[in-house]
Amino acid sequence: MLADRHQRTQQASRIPGDARWRLPSRAERADCQAMPTSPTVVWFRRDLRVTDHPALAAAAACGPVVCAWIVDPELLARRHHRCPARRAFLRAGLAALDADLRDRGGALVVRVGRPAQAVPALAREVGARAVACTREVSPFGRRRDEDVRDALAASGIAFHEYDGDLVARLDDIPGPGGDGYQVFTPFHRQWVALPLPAQIPAPSELSGPRVSSDGLDALDATSPPMSAGPAAARAALVAFIRDGHADRYAEARDLPAVAATSRLSAYLRFGMCTSAQIGRALGLPGQLGSGRAAFWRQIGWREFYHHHLARNPHVARQACRAPFGAVAWSDDPALLGVWRAGRTGYPMVDAGMRQLAAEGWLHNRARMVAASFLVKDLHVDWRRGETVFMQELIDGDPASNNGGWQWTAGTGTDAAPYYRIFNPVLQSKKFDPDGAYLRRWIPELRAVEDRFVHEPWRMDDAQQRAARCVIGVDYPAPIVDHAVEREIAVARYRAADPARVGGP
Numbered sequence: 071m072l073a074d075r076h077q078r079t080q081q082a083s084r085i086p087g088d089a090r091w092r093l094p095s096r097a098e099r100a101d102c103q104a105m106p107t108s109p110t111v112v113w114f115r116r117d118l119r120v121t122d123h124p125a126l127a128a129a130a131a132c133g134p135v136v137c138a139w140i141v142d143p144e145l146l147a148r149r150h151h152r153c154p155a156r157r158a159f160l161r162a163g164l165a166a167l168d169a170d171l172r173d174r175g176g177a178l179v180v181r182v183g184r185p186a187q188a189v190p191a192l193a194r195e196v197g198a199r200a201v202a203c204t205r206e207v208s209p210f211g212r213r214r215d216e217d218v219r220d221a222l223a224a225s226g227i228a229f230h231e232y233d234g235d236l237v238a239r240l241d242d243i244p245g246p247g248g249d250g251y252q253v254f255t256p257f258h259r260q261w262v263a264l265p266l267p268a269q270i271p272a273p274s275e276l277s278g279p280r281v282s283s284d285g286l287d288a289l290d291a292t293s294p295p296m297s298a299g300p301a302a303a304r305a306a307l308v309a310f311i312r313d314g315h316a317d318r319y320a321e322a323r324d325l326p327a328v329a330a331t332s333r334l335s336a337y338l339r340f341g342m343c344t345s346a347q348i349g350r351a352l353g354l355p356g357q358l359g360s361g362r363a364a365f366w367r368q369i370g371w372r373e374f375y376h377h378h379l380a381r382n383p384h385v386a387r388q389a390c391r392a393p394f395g396a397v398a399w400s401d402d403p404a405l406l407g408v409w410r411a412g413r414t415g416y417p418m419v420d421a422g423m424r425q426l427a428a429e430g431w432l433h434n435r436a437r438m439v440a441a442s443f444l445v446k447d448l449h450v451d452w453r454r455g456e457t458v459f460m461q462e463l464i465d466g467d468p469a470s471n472n473g474g475w476q477w478t479a480g481t482g483t484d485a486a487p488y489y490r491i492f493n494p495v496l497q498s499k500k501f502d503p504d505g506a507y508l509r510r511w512i513p514e515l516r517a518v519e520d521r522f523v524h525e526p527w528r529m530d531d532a533q534q535r536a537a538r539c540v541i542g543v544d545y546p547a548p549i550v551d552h553a554v555e556r557e558i559a560v561a562r563y564r565a566a567d568p569a570r571v572g573g574p
């Protein structure tokens with residue numbers, strides 16, 4: 071009923087350029103408050119905030135709520151979720167959510183268990199007639215939510231899903247054949263023209279029954295690498311715009327030594343901020359300058375990958391472009407280990423992997439270079455690298471990570487052609503010309519002259535000794551010869567399906 075009403079109100083307010091969302095009207099509120107005061111369970115997942123939360127707003131406008139988080143031990147045990155930094159960030163984000171709910175008279179109830187059992191059990195315990203949540207797009211999330219829907223239906227409890235995190239719902243961008251787009255540019259053309267969802271205030275007051283909580287001990291209690299919660303997200307966004315980084319984004323975004331990007335990815339990952347909040351802060355609706363427009367375009371890439379994964383769940387495990395499912399990977403675990411440890415002997419790759427291990431975050435340029443090296447120079451299956459990133463990235467996200475890996479591997483949507491292979495030395499010279507990023511993450515290179523810092527193996531013995539960087543002792547020799555491996559990679563891709571993949 072809640073969702074039906076909400077859909078109606080959405081349709082009523084879907085006037086181009088107008089607000090996407092509105093709360094139930096006074097008459098509608100009177101209608102639902104006249105009903106027995108059974109609460110709605112609001113089930114939080116990747117939407118850890120109280121503003122711009124349609125499910126929470128609609129449920130609170132209609133009566134008592136029970137706000138819940140389910141710790142799913144089976145999910146946490148999956149290889150993509152074994153990431154201590156992200157779990158610590160999540161725990162801190164849940165604590166921030168609990169505090170925001172308590173400010174309004176509510177609280178976060180935590181239950182441990184499989185959602186298909188734990189959610190209906192909580193709903194029955196509090197006498198709820200409905201469970202409301204924000205819609206998920208990942209294949210795992212969709213399957214889980216179908217199971218929960220079925221389990222709730224067996225108890226006569228409704229399950230209402232709301233849009234909320236993305237600017238575009240799937241049906242906003244159906245694509246020419248109704249199954250979305252495989253390439254970014256036409257998606258972006260439609261996406262950028264959509265009106266932003268209007269702001270939804272946080273409920274000023276929450277009421278509901280007192281319910282016992284299992285607490286968050288199942289999640290890592292270590293301190294996260296960055297502050298969590300909507301207030302921290304807002305502060306990062308405000309500083310990014312105030313300090314001119316949004317306006318200079320187009321020129322500076324590719325330089326890993328410079329703190330020129332927003333670092334909002336982990337907040338977006340857990341819904342501590344939304345695309346629409348970012349758009350509004352940038353000045354939308356309205357004309358954006360080139361820097362802000364370039365930044366907003368990257369938010370569009372995130373939404374593109376979310377739509378693509380939602381419509382093509384098989385890409386979570388398989389190459390998006392079918393022929394490349396047949397590439398012969400080497401999958402040498404020793405090579406994977408050397409890459410992960412940042413000891414390949416290629417400074418740009420090693421600096422990136424060391425930053426990732428230290429900070430749980432990695433600059434986009436360094437992500438591309440490191441990923442390309444694993445796949446094209448070491449011939450390791452992109453899925454192995456995808457898993458490593460999921461285990462280390464605080465912003466590790468099934469849609470964006472899979473999209474980024476398949477793009478770099480040349481197996482994905484709109485991907486770089488397989489024969490266009492990143493040269494780790496040229497990338498380093500172009501995007502870190504003075505080696506500041508390399509020296510920050512590779513102390514062995516600190517005394518190496520600028521002219522050698524991108525290729526330290528070119529120093530002769532005396533130069534190595536003078537720089538206190540003896541190759542093979544202080545810093546590894548290159549693990550492979552890029553020029554040789556490049557040719558091997560091209561041959562392997564070409565062999566996968568010469569009739570269809572094209573190329574030189």
Ligand SMILES: Cc1cc2nc3c(=O)[nH]c(=O)nc-3n(C[C@H](O)[C@H](O)[C@H](O)COP(=O)(O)OP(=O)(O)OC[C@H]3O[C@@H](n4cnc5c(N)ncnc54)[C@H](O)[C@@H]3O)c2cc1C
Binds near residue numbers: 369432438467
């Ligand atoms: C191999 C690989 C793996 C990646 N894995 C992830 C991941 O797990 N999670 C993740 O959020 N991003 C991922 N990205 C995309 C991108 O690298 C990060 O979003 C970005 O570096 C985060 O830093 P930022 O917030 O400062 O980005 P900014 O440059 O400030 O961009 C703002 C936001 O736009 C979005 N964005 C920017 N670039 C991309 C992109 N290429 N694809 C999708 N969204 C983008 C992010 O939400 C980001 O927070 C990956 C990219 C590659 C090449």
